Amino acid sequence: MQVRTTACLFSRFTRYRGAHTLRGHREDPRWPGWAVVVGIEVHAQIKSRQKLFSNMLTPEPSDSPNSLVSPYDAAFPGTLPRLNPKCVELGVRTAIALNAEVQPRSAFDRKHYFYSDLPSGYQITQHYAPIATGGRLPLSNSDTVVRITQIQLEQDTGKSTTDARRRTTTIDLNRAGTGLMEIVSEPDLRSPEEAGDYVRTLQALLRSVGSSDGNMEQGSFRCDVNVSVHRPGSPHGTRCEIKNLNSVKFMMVAITCEVLRQIKLLEGGLSVPQETRGFNEDSAETYALRSKEDAPDYRYMPDPNLPPLLLDKAFVSSISSRMPELPHVTRARLMSRGLSERDADVLMAIDMGREVGYDGVLGQGAVSYFDVVSERRDPKVVVNWITHELLGQLAVRHETFKENTMTTEQLGELIDLVQSGKITGTSGKTILRNILTSRSHVMPSELASELSLFTLPENGDELEKWCLNAIEALPEQAIAARKGNTNVLNRLVGHVMKTSRGRADAKAARSLLQKLLNQPEP
Amino acid sequence: MLENFSSPYDATVVRLLTEAGAQIVGKANCDEFGMGSLNTYSIHGPVVNPHQALNSTVPWTERERRSAGGSSGGSAAAVRAGLCDTALGTDTGGSVRLPASYCGVVGLKPSYGLISRWGVVSFADSLDCVGILGKSVSSVERVFGVVSKYDPKDPTAATIETRQKASRACIQSMDLWGCGEGSGPLSGLKIGVPQEYFPAELNDKILTPLRTVLDGLKSRGATIVSVNLPSTPYALSAYYVIASAEASSNLARYDGIQYGLRVDPPPGSDTRKVSTVYSHTRSKGFGPEVQRRILLGSYALSADAFDNYFLQAQKVRSLIRSDFDRVFKISSPLTATLRGDISTAHGPAKTLGVDVLLHPSAIRTAPLLPNPDTTGSKESNDLDAYVQDVLTVPASLAGLPAMSVPAGLGEDGWPVGVSVVGQWGCDEMVMSVGKVVEDVTS
Numbered sequence: 001m002q003v004r005t006t007a008c009l010f011s012r013f014t015r016y017r018g019a020h021t022l023r024g025h026r027e028d029p030r031w032p033g034w035a036v037v038v039g040i041e042v043h044a045q046i047k048s049r050q051k052l053f054s055n056m057l058t059p060e061p062s063d064s065p066n067s068l069v070s071p072y073d074a075a076f077p078g079t080l081p082r083l084n085p086k087c088v089e090l091g092v093r094t095a096i097a098l099n100a101e102v103q104p105r106s107a108f109d110r111k112h113y114f115y116s117d118l119p120s121g122y123q124i125t126q127h128y129a130p131i132a133t134g135g136r137l138p139l140s141n142s143d144t145v146v147r148i149t150q151i152q153l154e155q156d157t158g159k160s161t162t163d164a165r166r167r168t169t170t171i172d173l174n175r176a177g178t179g180l181m182e183i184v185s186e187p188d189l190r191s192p193e194e195a196g197d198y199v200r201t202l203q204a205l206l207r208s209v210g211s212s213d214g215n216m217e218q219g220s221f222r223c224d225v226n227v228s229v230h231r232p233g234s235p236h237g238t239r240c241e242i243k244n245l246n247s248v249k250f251m252m253v254a255i256t257c258e259v260l261r262q263i264k265l266l267e268g269g270l271s272v273p274q275e276t277r278g279f280n281e282d283s284a285e286t287y288a289l290r291s292k293e294d295a296p297d298y299r300y301m302p303d304p305n306l307p308p309l310l311l312d313k314a315f316v317s318s319i320s321s322r323m324p325e326l327p328h329v330t331r332a333r334l335m336s337r338g339l340s341e342r343d344a345d346v347l348m349a350i351d352m353g354r355e356v357g358y359d360g361v362l363g364q365g366a367v368s369y370f371d372v373v374s375e376r377r378d379p380k381v382v383v384n385w386i387t388h389e390l391l392g393q394l395a396v397r398h399e400t401f402k403e404n405t406m407t408t409e410q411l412g413e414l415i416d417l418v419q420s421g422k423i424t425g426t427s428g429k430t431i432l433r434n435i436l437t438s439r440s441h442v443m444p445s446e447l448a449s450e451l452s453l454f455t456l457p458e459n460g461d462e463l464e465k466w467c468l469n470a471i472e473a474l475p476e477q478a479i480a481a482r483k484g485n486t487n488v489l490n491r492l493v494g495h496v497m498k499t500s501r502g503r504a505d506a507k508a509a510r511s512l513l514q515k516l517l518n519q520p521e522p
Numbered sequence: 523m524l525e526n527f528s529s530p531y532d533a534t535v536v537r538l539l540t541e542a543g544a545q546i547v548g549k550a551n552c553d554e555f556g557m558g559s560l561n562t563y564s565i566h567g568p569v570v571n572p573h574q575a576l577n578s579t580v581p582w583t584e585r586e587r588r589s590a591g592g593s594s595g596g597s598a599a600a601v602r603a604g605l606c607d608t609a610l611g612t613d614t615g616g617s618v619r620l621p622a623s624y625c626g627v628v629g630l631k632p633s634y635g636l637i638s639r640w641g642v643v644s645f646a647d648s649l650d651c652v653g654i655l656g657k658s659v660s661s662v663e664r665v666f667g668v669v670s671k672y673d674p675k676d677p678t679a680a681t682i683e684t685r686q687k688a689s690r691a692c693i694q695s696m697d698l699w700g701c702g703e704g705s706g707p708l709s710g711l712k713i714g715v716p717q718e719y720f721p722a723e724l725n726d727k728i729l730t731p732l733r734t735v736l737d738g739l740k741s742r743g744a745t746i747v748s749v750n751l752p753s754t755p756y757a758l759s760a761y762y763v764i765a766s767a768e769a770s771s772n773l774a775r776y777d778g779i780q781y782g783l784r785v786d787p788p789p790g791s792d793t794r795k796v797s798t799v800y801s802h803t804r805s806k807g808f809g810p811e812v813q814r815r816i817l818l819g820s821y822a823l824s825a826d827a828f829d830n831y832f833l834q835a836q837k838v839r840s841l842i843r844s845d846f847d848r849v850f851k852i853s854s855p856l857t858a859t860l861r862g863d864i865s866t867a868h869g870p871a872k873t874l875g876v877d878v879l880l881h882p883s884a885i886r887t888a889p890l891l892p893n894p895d896t897t898g899s900k901e902s903n904d905l906d907a908y909v910q911d912v913l914t915v916p917a918s919l920a921g922l923p924a925m926s927v928p929a930g931l932g933e934d935g936w937p938v939g940v941s942v943v944g945q946w947g948c949d950e951m952v953m954s955v956g957k958v959v960e961d962v963t964s
Contacts, residue, residue: 076530078533078644079640112774114796
């Protein structure tokens with residue numbers, strides 16, 4: 001299983017191999033004569049139930065400040081870290097999803113700096129030996145493949161909020177010590193739009209493997225971007241880093257602003273000094289935070305408490321075989337079952353909204369809903385019912401797929417009733433509407449009989465009764481029919497239809513009548 | 523810094539002892555954050571060594587004021603003075619063995635990773651060990667049996683499997699004692715005396731007790747051989763770089779925000795940077811020795827010095843380890859596991875190696891406490907204090923079990939200790955030889 005997945009990934013990526021170096025310069029009307037280079041560092045919160053090195057719960061934004069803090073999280077003397085294996089598993093899932101190489105030996109280091117939301121005075125990260133290196137992420141909207149330098153596991157800090165008026169800073173340590181994945185890209189992006197595409201693709205990928213919920217607004221997914229400009233054909237320019245961008249939109253605006261600022265400097269005969277910059281969302285401007293000379297010395301030191309993290313191939317394979325399907329594998333599988341690209345896209349787009357639970361447990365999405373219903377049913381018919389009828393009706397109600405109350409059993413039976421001709425398509429839609437409106441758990445067959453929507457009474461005895469009745473009522477015609485007179489048989493069918501008030505299936509009645517007439521007389 | 527701090531939880535060792543029925547009678551004085559060799563860097567003042575010659579009639583107030591050694595001087599003094607049966611201390615570079623030697627009690631620094639560090643205020647995580655002090659080896663052994671337990675809360679704790687592996691190798695080797703060539707209960711026991719442990723600073727007036735011990739062991743059948751541990755001269759420098767680097771990191775948490783002492787910046791002072799706000803608390807809360815080591819350690823970790831100091835010291839550390847591995851009969855179960863080569867840990871013991879090493883615990887008997895009235899030659903005193911650790915730090919760097927056992931009195935009438943050092947996990951063997959040393963000198 002593992003081997004096949006890898007091989008599949010490989011062939012997918014070889015198509016793009018070297019694409020980033022071969023990409024020619026594409027003139028951008030916003031900055032003619034200039035080329036833009038962007039690299040992105042993403043900090044994605046690991047969606048683990050507990051923190052990276054303590055068994056305290058990972059906080060939700062709604063938790064009251066300092067309510068989820070263990071003595072370790074607050075750096076009390078004598079406390080020691082204990083690596084949460086779930087965080088390792090989710091890091092490995094991410095590495096596999098990014099086609100990166102999980103390192104057989106990685107290690108943890110301390111990065112030292114004094115800040116009020118960092119109680120121990122250092123952050124544990126993987127500076128010298130990251131958990132995975134050398135990945136690739138193909139973007140969704142283009143043929144571009146972005147190389148991933150490395151993935152590191154590290155601790156998040158607490159949050160400090162300064163009230164300038166009251167001259168006080170409040171500290172919330174709930175977030176202190178929760179797990180982060182730092183995902184570093186190579187400088188392979190060439191425009192703000194590509195940067196946006198990269199971030200959205202990465203968010204979707206992390207969500208699909210359940211390693212992070214990738215929520216930029218809530219701060220569980222944060223970006224630092226490195227931007228430089230140069231004349232096409234000449235070497236890359238000096239880069240500036242813009243820190244803490246909290247939405248894709250603002251990130252793209254910040255890159256655009258930074259590109260224009262750097263071009264203005266260069267065209268004015270000045271140079272771009274290497275520095276770290278912030279972004280003001282209100283004025284749409286970046287501003288200097290610190291220059292290269294002011295860059296702090298973090299005094300990195302291997303953490304003497306944490307032994308090296310040893311992950312062998314068997315472990316990586318076992319994670320790989322248990323993890324959720326990767327998006328491109330899902331797409332290929334759906335299309336191999338006969339779905340159109342459009343249908344597959346619709347299902348997968350809805351799937352993106354599924355809940356990312358703790359420790360890599362994903363909520364049920366549209367794809368798995370489809371998978372369950374289409375088991376032993378025609379996939380094309382099932383996807384039509386889901387995308388047209390179910391999603392259509394939910395849209396009418398302004399409900400999302402998450403709010404759908406119709407079970408896979410209900411939809412499955414409904415499709416069977418329509419497909420077998422027991423109810424008409426129109427009746428099926430009526431039943432679907434009824435189930436959604438009343439949020440009912442009654443099975444469609446029950447509803448059909450309640451609403452007298454069966455084209456045929458569900459009880460087969462009824463049809464036999466009507467047929468015997470017709471044979472009895474028209475004895476001469478019955479004798480003629482027994483001899484093979486088909487016109488006369490139609491009269492008998494007509495009688496059945498009359499007594500059943502149109503609910504009987506004519507075809508079924510015809511074959512049952514033939515069967516009954518051909519039986520030796522009692 | 524932590525004067526008014528009380529921990530919200532119990533250390534694992536305290537929990538284990540309490541559960542086993544031990545009574546905790548009090549906390550002992552020590553050097554601030556375990557940094558010091560004479561127990562003089564303490565807010566409570568220095569610990570005075572309670573040793574007194576058996577025939578002495580000098581009243582307490584007029585006695586010679588000698589150091590109890592550091593950093594766990596209070597624990598050693600409490601045992602020596604009979605205030606308790608046994609005491610715990612921490613040993614990062616000799617802080618249990620040195621006071622034991624000066625006070626004339628037994629002090630064990632177990633193999634690194636056997637006793638949980640959960641609840642131990644970190645000085646240098648890769649070296650810190652909980653040590654045990656007692657009047658006799660058997661009292662130390664009793665406590666060791668209670669507290670040497672695997673604790674999942676300590677990420678550096680030796681696993682149960684590794685413990686069993688080490689214990690099997692140790693017992694196998696000890697089973698051969700008395701069955702070797704020659705006669706006597708200790709025939710087959712081979713003791714190495716490392717030549718490098720007799721440096722110029724060593725006061726030769728302590729050698730007589732050591733000779734008595736060696737003669738006694740020989741008369742019981744043990745073989746005494748001279749061995750070389752050539753990297754020893756570099757151990758002290760490497761130790762101070764590593765220990766200070768880790769200390770500078772571990773002590774970064776004392777910032778006056780979450781707990782402990784807080785000194786508010788005086789009105790009008792610069793509060794734009796967090797570090798300048800912290801500096802008021804840290805300058806007031808840390809004593810001079812702690813500040814010195816934080817500065818030294820921060821320098822060793824700085825980008826410019828890291829390669830020349832910290833990495834260099836780590837290289838020396840691995841040389842020290844291989845020095846020891848070369849002389850011991852039993853292979854280290856730790857390196858064997860790391861190499862994935864378990865067979866060597868159980869394989870036939872190297873016939874050339876020694877079972878344990880034996881050397882003086884300290885370069886001298888307890889020194890006089892510095893006179894509070896004389897302030898001169900401060901710097902040379904500080905360097906003297908560092909030299910006290912010269913014989914104890916190699917075992918710390920290698921994570922080996924080492925125990926100082928009283929070996930009688932030096933020419934000045936003050937206690938002399940000898941140290942028994944074994945392969946990792948051979949704590950039982952070290953204590954077993956320690957009992958013979960006790961027997962020889964009694």
